[in-house]
Amino acid sequence: MEKEAGNILLKTVGLEIGFKKASGRKNISLIKDISLAAGRGKLIALIGRNGSGKSTLLRTLMRLQPQLSGTILLANRDIENYTRRDFAMQTAFVSTEALSTGNLSVYELVSLGRFPYTNWIGKVRREDRELIDSSLEKVGLTDLRDKMLAEVSDGERQRAMIARALAQDTELLILDEPTAFLDLPNKYEVIRLLKDLAAQGKTVIFSTHDLNMVIDQVDKLWLMTETGIIDDSPEALIENNAFNSLFPGSTLSFDKGRKQFVTGM
Amino acid sequence: MVKTINTSQGYRFLPLFIMALLVLLLFLLDVFIGSVNIPFGESLKILAGGSSSSHEWEVIIFSFRVPRALTALLAGMALSVSGLQMQTVFRNPLAGPYVLGISSGASLGVAILVMGFSPLLLSASASSLGDWPLVIAASVGSALILLLIFAVSVRIKDIMTILILGILFGAIATALVGVMQYFSNESLLKSFIVWSMGSLGNITMHQLRILLLAILAGMLISGASVKLLNAFLLGEDYASTLGVNIKSARALVFLSTSILAGSVTAFCGPIGFVGIVVPHIGRMLLRTSNHAFLLPGSILIGSGLMLISDIISQLPGSDKILPINSVTALLGIPVIIWIILKKKRITQ
Numbered sequence: 001m002e003k004e005a006g007n008i009l010l011k012t013v014g015l016e017i018g019f020k021k022a023s024g025r026k027n028i029s030l031i032k033d034i035s036l037a038a039g040r041g042k043l044i045a046l047i048g049r050n051g052s053g054k055s056t057l058l059r060t061l062m063r064l065q066p067q068l069s070g071t072i073l074l075a076n077r078d079i080e081n082y083t084r085r086d087f088a089m090q091t092a093f094v095s096t097e098a099l100s101t102g103n104l105s106v107y108e109l110v111s112l113g114r115f116p117y118t119n120w121i122g123k124v125r126r127e128d129r130e131l132i133d134s135s136l137e138k139v140g141l142t143d144l145r146d147k148m149l150a151e152v153s154d155g156e157r158q159r160a161m162i163a164r165a166l167a168q169d170t171e172l173l174i175l176d177e178p179t180a181f182l183d184l185p186n187k188y189e190v191i192r193l194l195k196d197l198a199a200q201g202k203t204v205i206f207s208t209h210d211l212n213m214v215i216d217q218v219d220k221l222w223l224m225t226e227t228g229i230i231d232d233s234p235e236a237l238i239e240n241n242a243f244n245s246l247f248p249g250s251t252l253s254f255d256k257g258r259k260q261f262v263t264g265m
Numbered sequence: 266m267v268k269t270i271n272t273s274q275g276y277r278f279l280p281l282f283i284m285a286l287l288v289l290l291l292f293l294l295d296v297f298i299g300s301v302n303i304p305f306g307e308s309l310k311i312l313a314g315g316s317s318s319s320h321e322w323e324v325i326i327f328s329f330r331v332p333r334a335l336t337a338l339l340a341g342m343a344l345s346v347s348g349l350q351m352q353t354v355f356r357n358p359l360a361g362p363y364v365l366g367i368s369s370g371a372s373l374g375v376a377i378l379v380m381g382f383s384p385l386l387l388s389a390s391a392s393s394l395g396d397w398p399l400v401i402a403a404s405v406g407s408a409l410i411l412l413l414i415f416a417v418s419v420r421i422k423d424i425m426t427i428l429i430l431g432i433l434f435g436a437i438a439t440a441l442v443g444v445m446q447y448f449s450n451e452s453l454l455k456s457f458i459v460w461s462m463g464s465l466g467n468i469t470m471h472q473l474r475i476l477l478l479a480i481l482a483g484m485l486i487s488g489a490s491v492k493l494l495n496a497f498l499l500g501e502d503y504a505s506t507l508g509v510n511i512k513s514a515r516a517l518v519f520l521s522t523s524i525l526a527g528s529v530t531a532f533c534g535p536i537g538f539v540g541i542v543v544p545h546i547g548r549m550l551l552r553t554s555n556h557a558f559l560l561p562g563s564i565l566i567g568s569g570l571m572l573i574s575d576i577i578s579q580l581p582g583s584d585k586i587l588p589i590n591s592v593t594a595l596l597g598i599p600v601i602i603w604i605i606l607k608k609k610r611i612t613q
Contacts, residue, residue: 064502088508100356101498103554115496115507122492122557148552168507 008076009171009203010038010061015070017053017060027068030056034070036222036231038205040171043198045214046207048224049247054207055096057229058176061205062093074172088116092165094175099157102150106160109149110135113167128167135166139193155186162193173197175206179213191217211243212260277551277558284550284565288338291572295334298576300584301325329466332473336465337575338568339473340533341543343480343525345567346487348540349547349559350518353494355428358604362526362540364428365519366410366435371530372461373438374406375399379457380449399460400472403531410434411523418515424501462588463534465575472532479528486521487560493517494556536590538597539574543567545604570596 015034021027030053038044048054059065061072063079072079074090082090092113113135114128124132136142139159144152149160158178165173178194179187187210195217198204205222208214215221215234223230223237225245230237237243243254243261255262297308303322311317311326347362355364363369378398413434418427446454468476493514496504501511529536547562548554574596578587 059502062506064505084505084510085508088506091506093503093506095502097500097502099499101554103548103552104498105553108553108555109499112495112499112507115492115509118492120489120492122495 007040008037009040009074010036010205011073012036012061013071013073015060015072016068017056018068019056020066020068029068031224031228034229036229038172038203039219040203041198041201042203042219043195043217044203044205044220044222045211045218046205046222046224047209047211047246048207052224054224055176057224058093058174058205058207062091062174063087064093085116088168088170090170091172091174092168092170094158094161094165094173094178096176096180099149099161102148104149105146106136106141106149106152106156106163107132107145109160110145110163110167113164113169116168131169132167135163138166138197139163155182155189158182158186158190159193162190166197171203173202173204175204177207177209179208179210187213215259277553280550281558281561281565284562284569288565288569288572291569291576292334292338295337295572295576296326296330298581299325299330299579300586328470332468332470333466333575334572335473336468336476336533337571339476339480340465340529340536341539341567341569341571342564343483343529343567344536344540344571345543345547345563346484346560347522347526348542349544349556349563350487350490350494350522351540352544353497353554353556354515354518355424356497356500357428358545359541359601360428361538362522363435363535363537365414365431365522366438367407367523367526368530368535369435369438369442370407370410371403371527371535372406372442374402374404374409375460376442376445376457377406378402379460380445380453400531404527406438407523407527407530410438411519411527414519415516418519419512422511424515460534461590463536463590463593465533465571465578465589466586468532476528476532479524483521483525483528484564486517486524490514490518490521491556491560494560498554534590536571536593538593538601539567539570542597542600542604543570545600546570 012034015036016029016032017034018027018029018031034057046054046057056065060067074082079087111124111128111132114124114132115122117128118124133142136145139162141156141159141163144156149157152160162175162178165175175194178190182190191214194204194206198219218234220231221234221237223232223242223246225242226248227245230242232240232242238254238256238259241254251263252261254260293312296312297303297305301322303325307317307319307322308326311323317323344362348360351360351362351364352358414427414431417430421427421430446457449457493504493509496507496509497514499507504514505511526540543563543566544559546566547559550566551558551562553559571593574589574592577596578589578592580587
């Protein structure tokens with residue numbers, strides 16, 4: 001667990017995630033009793049099998065779906081006690097959902113990140129523009145700012161979505177599989193970008209299947225196993241052979257020296 | 266996003282300006298053209314407030330043509346803005362002002378009035394029913410369906426479910442109308458069918474004032490929703506993480522859509538295709554989905570398209586008038602087919 005208790009941004013206490021059913025029917029519980037902590041300025045990867053509840057966890061943390069029980073604390077405050085706008089000023093999200101619009105410019109997309117801050121008609125003021133420009137610069141899209149989303153590559157679009165989240169100017173950034181559907185150079189590019197953002201003080205939590213790629217980069221891993229979520233540093237997890245509990249019943253095993261999975265027992 | 270000084274947005278003001286000029290031209294053309302031939306110069310003189318050599322011409326211009334052209338202008342913008350909002354909120358390029366079942370509800374209201382109640386009245390009064398009962402019946406009908414949708418939309422999260430329920434409610438209303446048509450007599454059936462063909466010409470100056478007020482109210486709500494609509498472009502999850510209260514935002518958009526589409530339907534009958542087609546033309550011409558531009562764009566294109574439809578429906582040079590609904594269908598359907606065939610290029 002996290003040692004520096006005073007510097008915790010996000011914390012879950014006895015959290016149970018799953019799907020709420022209409023009254024009278026039983027809720028579907030996915031994982032019970034989750035206790036996780038994310039320190040300020042940390043880069044955290046959420047690892048787990050398909051269907052293990054990664055998206056459900058991240059969506060619950062983002063208030064996109066209700067938890068079944070337990071508490072989520074953001075800056076020591078129950079997330080249910082935030083107004084929508086305050087919460088949007090604290091947390092930003094990049095989901096796996098593909099954008100259905102290609103008819104916005106990169107700049108227009110990123111400027112939507114200023115939504116919680118702008119007035120009723122969404123007028124972008126000077127300080128908003130500065131943040132939009134710096135967000136574009138951080139993800140390296142300054143030159144493409146006037147391009148339409150339909151005209152840029154998948155990797156560029158993903159970076160534009162991240163820039164939109166940056167323009168939201170939040171302490172916490174949560175991304176659901178930001179490296180999915182990207183080719184190798186783009187995957188590295190996105191992970192490097194997330195690492196930079198964490199180094200600049202943002203708390204970044206992202207789910208991924210690319211364990212090999214992130215294990216040397218992240219501060220912590222949230223490992224979803226059949227018995228619950230393990231929250232620890234990559235070194236400690238390797239030491240405790242925790243990765244072997246990730247894919248029970250498969251022929252994959254974790255090679256400590258090479259820091260990656262190998263087949264065969 | 267309004268007033269952003271940005272190279273990608275500056276050039277969008279010019280098309281809007283040109284569109285506004287075109288709408289003005291089409292409006293004048295619509296006033297000049299009609300079954301009675303009034304010389305161009307005389308029409309201009311009458312419009313400018315001068316006296317004309319013929320009193321009859323003044324009456325024609327002010328009592329018939331101007332209200333008619335204004336109705337076309339208002340109906341076009343209202344239906345287009347409704348369609349735009351529905352396409353954005355439902356994230357469906359083929360959604361339109363009537364997906365919530367508004368027109369079916371209005372039809373049911375009118376059908377109940379024309380075919381259900383009229384036989385109780387003296388047979389002579391059936392044909393002399395004024396416009397007012399019709400308008401009220403249509404409004405009540407669409408409001409009923411709308412209340413249903415509202416009730417559903419607060420309980421149901423999934424937007425596609427709401428879309429399907431809207432279609433189903435509409436289908437129920439249509440089925441009930443069918444039953445009433447089957448049991449009604451010929452002359453009543455005819456007055457219902459005439460209403461359902463749509464008309465821009467049956468509106469008095471007094472009614473026009475009410476339509477104008479309703480559309481102003483609807484447009485004010487739409488204008489205030491520009492920021493919300495832009496957030497909806499990213500999908501409801503993203504809108505939610507940006508701080509949007511999805512259910513109340515949806516309710517706001519449904520409210521303005523029903524005021525806009527409902528009032529036009531009540532006065533002019535259900536007018537098809539304009540609301541679906543115009544937002545696509547807007548996205549194509551303005552090359553953006555940003556509602557700060559697309560909303561005024563849809564207002565202008567919708568007005569223009571409706572004026573063109575009205576001009577065509579009067580069959581210049583003849584004294585016959587085509588039903589407006591057929592004209593908008595004949596103009597709109599090819600555009601929709603073209604949209605479907607070019608689907609790769611249409612994005613929201």
